[in-house]
Amino acid sequence: MFTKRNLRSKSHTVLYEDEQPGGRKYDVLERLADPKLCARHDYVREMQPGELTLQFVQEHGLTQPLVLHSCDGLGMRLPPRGFSVQDVKKHVGARRVLDVMDCNTQESLTMSLGAWVRYYQSAQRERTLNVISLEFSRTSMDSLVEPPSVVRQLDWVELVWPKNLKDQQTDPTNDITKMMYPKVQKYCLMSIGGCYTDFHLDFGGTSVWYHVFEGEKTFVLVPPTPQNYQAFHKWQKSGQQDAIFFPDTVLACEVVQLKTGDTFILPSGWIHAVYTQQDSLVFGGNFLHTSNIPAQLKVKEMEDMLKVPEKFRYPFYSRVHWYVLVAYSNRLEELGLGTKGEELHTDGEKLIGSDMTSPPQYKGHLTGGPLEVMSSSKPYFSRSEYEGLLHLLQRIRTDGLFTDDIPSCVHTVAELMDQLEAQLSSLELCSTTFSSKPNGVGVITPSWERQAKTLTSPRCMAKTSPSTFTSPPLQSVKDKLCTSLSPSSRVVRSRRRRCLVCVACQMPPCGSCKHCLDSPKFGGPGHLKQSCVHRKCQQLHQECVTMNDEPHASTVPPEEAAGGEMEDTSYTVLIETVMNPHQCICQEEGNPLISSPEEAHPLSARLKVEHQLDAYSEDSYKPSAKDTYRSLTEDNSVESKDRDLSHIISTDSSPPNKKAALLACGLEEY
Numbered sequence: 001m002f003t004k005r006n007l008r009s010k011s012h013t014v015l016y017e018d019e020q021p022g023g024r025k026y027d028v029l030e031r032l033a034d035p036k037l038c039a040r041h042d043y044v045r046e047m048q049p050g051e052l053t054l055q056f057v058q059e060h061g062l063t064q065p066l067v068l069h070s071c072d073g074l075g076m077r078l079p080p081r082g083f084s085v086q087d088v089k090k091h092v093g094a095r096r097v098l099d100v101m102d103c104n105t106q107e108s109l110t111m112s113l114g115a116w117v118r119y120y121q122s123a124q125r126e127r128t129l130n131v132i133s134l135e136f137s138r139t140s141m142d143s144l145v146e147p148p149s150v151v152r153q154l155d156w157v158e159l160v161w162p163k164n165l166k167d168q169q170t171d172p173t174n175d176i177t178k179m180m181y182p183k184v185q186k187y188c189l190m191s192i193g194g195c196y197t198d199f200h201l202d203f204g205g206t207s208v209w210y211h212v213f214e215g216e217k218t219f220v221l222v223p224p225t226p227q228n229y230q231a232f233h234k235w236q237k238s239g240q241q242d243a244i245f246f247p248d249t250v251l252a253c254e255v256v257q258l259k260t261g262d263t264f265i266l267p268s269g270w271i272h273a274v275y276t277q278q279d280s281l282v283f284g285g286n287f288l289h290t291s292n293i294p295a296q297l298k299v300k301e302m303e304d305m306l307k308v309p310e311k312f313r314y315p316f317y318s319r320v321h322w323y324v325l326v327a328y329s330n331r332l333e334e335l336g337l338g339t340k341g342e343e344l345h346t347d348g349e350k351l352i353g354s355d356m357t358s359p360p361q362y363k364g365h366l367t368g369g370p371l372e373v374m375s376s377s378k379p380y381f382s383r384s385e386y387e388g389l390l391h392l393l394q395r396i397r398t399d400g401l402f403t404d405d406i407p408s409c410v411h412t413v414a415e416l417m418d419q420l421e422a423q424l425s426s427l428e429l430c431s432t433t434f435s436s437k438p439n440g441v442g443v444i445t446p447s448w449e450r451q452a453k454t455l456t457s458p459r460c461m462a463k464t465s466p467s468t469f470t471s472p473p474l475q476s477v478k479d480k481l482c483t484s485l486s487p488s489s490r491v492v493r494s495r496r497r498r499c500l501v502c503v504a505c506q507m508p509p510c511g512s513c514k515h516c517l518d519s520p521k522f523g524g525p526g527h528l529k530q531s532c533v534h535r536k537c538q539q540l541h542q543e544c545v546t547m548n549d550e551p552h553a554s555t556v557p558p559e560e561a562a563g564g565e566m567e568d569t570s571y572t573v574l575i576e577t578v579m580n581p582h583q584c585i586c587q588e589e590g591n592p593l594i595s596s597p598e599e600a601h602p603l604s605a606r607l608k609v610e611h612q613l614d615a616y617s618e619d620s621y622k623p624s625a626k627d628t629y630r631s632l633t634e635d636n637s638v639e640s641k642d643r644d645l646s647h648i649i650s651t652d653s654s655p656p657n658k659k660a661a662l663l664a665c666g667l668e669e670y
Helices: 028-032 054-060 085-092 113-121 149-154 163-167 226-238 290-306 317-334 383-399 413-425 477-481 514-518 538-549 570-579 602-614 623-630 638-651 658-664
Strands: 045-047 066-068 097-102 107-112 129-135 187-191 196-200 207-222 254-258 263-266 271-287 586-588
Touching: 028 271, 054 149, 085 113, 085 187, 097 113, 107 113, 113 129, 149 271, 226 271, 226 290, 290 383, 317 383, 317 413, 383 413
Parallel strands: 045 066
Antiparallel strands: 066 263, 097 107, 097 129, 129 187, 187 271, 196 271, 207 254, 207 263, 207 271
16 A cells, blocks of 8 residues: 655755845946946957967067957867757766855855756746856866967966876865865856846956857956055945945946857956856856966955955965976076076975976976977067066065965975076076067977967867767777776777779679578578688788788787797687686786676676787788688587687687687677
């Protein structure tokens, strides 16, 4: 007998936490239409994508907001057209906890990504919510988005952060206890129409790249002047942000309209607010760079005065500045400035420049990392970099900045600072070391520039071929089972095909040979899967003879290459392992072929044997081994197959046919 259960109604599911009363006492749309905001002050510069390069930043700095109406030539990577918040949930996960902003009260709430997608796609929205802090690095969506190339050429995380620490990041969330590097490079912002983010400064004085993938946005910009900073500090301390519209307290501001396909670069220190006209999906990220260090430190000072919680600050802010000082000291010494001294103890941190021919005094960040010696052209040391580094050294000496988190690569703080100051003071004496004009070559170069000159984007907003989004294919079961095998044992083979022109290819099947009788076409079981003996392509046979005469270098054992003799027992071990699946047989010490009862399943055994057999090229098979095996297929005894196949392996130096070996093990039916 069934009883009625008391189920919870979905209509009463709690989606929001920490709700706060309150609301804005002015209309945002009405204030945005104010003539004061509509006035043009030429704060923003519109550019063509080809103009935004590292050479431009070296010449003009990065102090003016930039708008680009096309992504062609920016070196960005974006998802294909049709990508939506539903796809974000598939890639990031429905259980990912989000910090959601209530736009009416400007309070932070908490909800899952699955609940957010349901809210975003619902027709009736009781509240106006906004997601602006979903960092999706280390998720499957990471490979779909790349910042503009100029951003990656400037970003300190790309230039100076130890790569071995960055590679250790496995947690996709922004849990600071599990974070191994400043995980602020890739954000996904999802906003509904009517969302409003009040005036603020980006944490740590970071600059921001911002691409409107779908929808429309309006930015209200206030320039970073001392008077405006003083007004902003007073406005924040007043506690009346819901009643006072911040532009009313400053002399001038400017409005920027962004539409679908626009890219926006917001420099450090600009006070800004954002209004969303319609549902929007935006990709962006934050980055620190050397071209505007004073503005970045000014925002950090503002955060200290306002007592901003650590949760809303740039992670590892102190440590990244030490990495910058070490990287520049290393690089300048590589270029001939400074003297060598004792190497620093890194305590497990691999440092940039440790693979250089002449190691510097402070061994930079990691081996094979972002530093690169540019042989083709001289690096350009910009005035903004020079002044920024001197300003940073001065603030550390006078104010004691960043002494709370000094990395192990800095063995002696005073020695590092003295050396870098001496190197910077001698820059004018080394006119032959650096380029006299901006040339797009930085003092510190990111590693990805060594691997590819340009980043090929699968999609730009102006030119798209796919109309729908397709998720990347899942890894095959065979690939998962074979991940423990060494990559050197895998051989990529190309399928050989018939020429279709020789006499044998043009002959019909005889219908009477052993292969024809086994073929399902003539009523056979189809075990051999071989063509008629009279239809052996002459070209394929000639290729087999040629490959046997000239074996590949990677398939020749060292003992044979040296002239010695070595007995190959790998196939015997494989066959014995499959015939006794519950017994752990090791191919070599410490590398069990079957190490658990779960792997004793015939399918697992078959895939392991099949993958090991793939390491041998089919082109090197000798006909003698094949013909010998075919004569044994009529015997249905497993013991006979095992015995005879071992005889083939021991008497023939070439490996048996892959399909034949699987048949002999009784695994081909799987």
